[in-house]
Amino acid sequence: MLNGSTGWPSLTPATRTAAVELLRHGPLSRSALARRLGLSAGSVTRLVTPLLAGGLVVPVGPGRDGGIGRPSTPLDVVAAGHRFAGVKLTASHGYAVLADLRSTVLAKVDGPLRGKSPAEVVASVADLVSRVAGDAPLAGVGVSLGGRAADHRIVTAAPYLGWAGPVDLGGLVTAATGAPTVVDNDVLALARATHWFGAARGADRFALVTVGVGIGYGLVVHDRLVDSDDAGVGLVAHLCLDPLGPLCARGHRGCAEAMLASGKIRDAVAVGRGGVSTYAECLDLASAGDPVAVRVVDDAGRALGRLVAMIANLTMVPTVVLSGDGVELASVASDALAAGLAADRDPAADPVRVEIHPGGFDEWARGAAVTAIQSYTTPRGSAMMHR
Structure with a gap:
């Protein structure tokens, strides 16, 4: 499955920087690219010449820079020339997507894991990659999971899989698929996709908060x-949002996990109503005006607003993106979220832009694919490995 192209890996650092700029922000004219890179027009021409000659970049049509002077020809990367697989692992399932260089999803599959041992997980990942990619050559594979990963290869902890020691998941998947593989914490992988190709594309400062089984x-x-x-330790998940709130499994009262995790919300509604089946049912009941569900969901929404305010206050980011498989909470409890944010935000401060970005497990898998894309386009690069 290994892609035989050596185009991107063979680029010089300067040429690669130009190519990544076109990948993330293109199409761009040469003059626009020169402004973004802080280079002269001549320097940019020298950088893009090998990209054009190698077929990695192509002209995409006539245009103008400000309407004055000669028409310019925007340039863009050939996104369809490379394929990447991304796999998101949960405690019991795997979700895989096939994506092009700009992370457009071309195919997706999912299925249960064969088991939780490293060998069974690797076999499951290899099967998902084979199913989603078919005969398409792959430039890389990304795998994301809830837990901790060192050097984008070694899983040092994966609580949902029961792994407490180091597992060379990247090396094992590379051997099983024949494609270079990178491994990442699932929230960091999703943040990469949000940054390069998602709701925060073009933003140089933002925070991502995920709501679901856990808080990321x-x-x-x-x-x-x-x-x-x-990443993966759950540092934000145990920030106190309500000193009178419920307890989490670690004994913290009113922390983000206790207030916002989908299972905790479901359990709280079930106690008041004498039973409820799913988290989605809780949100539906709240939308329909059920008094128990409304109280629980509004308390959660207010806590989420306080978490957004806390993050914005401490980091001074102008935008907070909300995502995850439980993010519908932000829409159902939007008024409570806004009240919680306003209560903990100085009225003289700039408003925080809150972006709600719904997405299921396919979006998490896309994050894994973007991790592989970044590894391929910026090997040992600042965009991927900088700390």
Whole structure:
């Protein structure tokens, strides 16, 4: 499955920088690219010449820069020339997508894991990659999971899979698929996709908060993801949002996990109503005006607003993106969220832009694919590995 192209890996650092700029922000004219890179027009011409000759970049049509002077010809990368597989692992299932260089999803599959041992998980990942990619050559594979990953290869902890020691998941999947593989914490992987190709594309500062079975957090500052081996520990999940709130499994009262995790919300509604089946049912009941569900969901929404305010106050990011498989909470409890945010935000401060970005497990898998894309386009590069 290994892609035989050597185009991107063979680029010089300067030429690669230009190519990544076109990948993330293109199509761009040469003059627009020169402005973004802080280079002269002549320097940019020298950089894009090998990209054009190698078929990695193509003209995409006539245009103008400001309507004065000669028409310019925008340039763009050939996104269809490379394929990447992304796999998101949960405690019991795997979700895989096939994506092009700009992370457009071309195909997707899912299925149960064969088991939780490293060998069974690797076999499941290899099967998903084979199913989603078919005969398409792959430039890379990305795998994301809830847990901690060192050097984008070694899983040091994966609570949902029961892994407490190091597992060379990247090396094992590379051997099983024949494609270079990178491994990442699932929230960091989703933040990468949000940054390069998603709701925060073009933003150089933002935070990502994911709501679902757990609570996740990612931060981009100065156009770089803040990467850390501590991602996956759950540091934000245990910030106190309500000193009178319920307890989490660690004994913290009113922390983000206790207030916002989908299972906790379901359990709280079930106690008041004498039973409820799913988290989605809780949100439906709240939307329909059920008094128990409304109280629980509004309390959660207010806590989410306080979490957004806390993050914005401490990091001074102008935008917070809300995502995850439980993010519908933000829409159902939008008024409570706004009230919680306003209560903990100085009225003299600039408003925080809150972006709600719904997405299921396919979106998490797309994040894994973007991790592979970044590894391929910026090997040992700042966009991927900078800390």
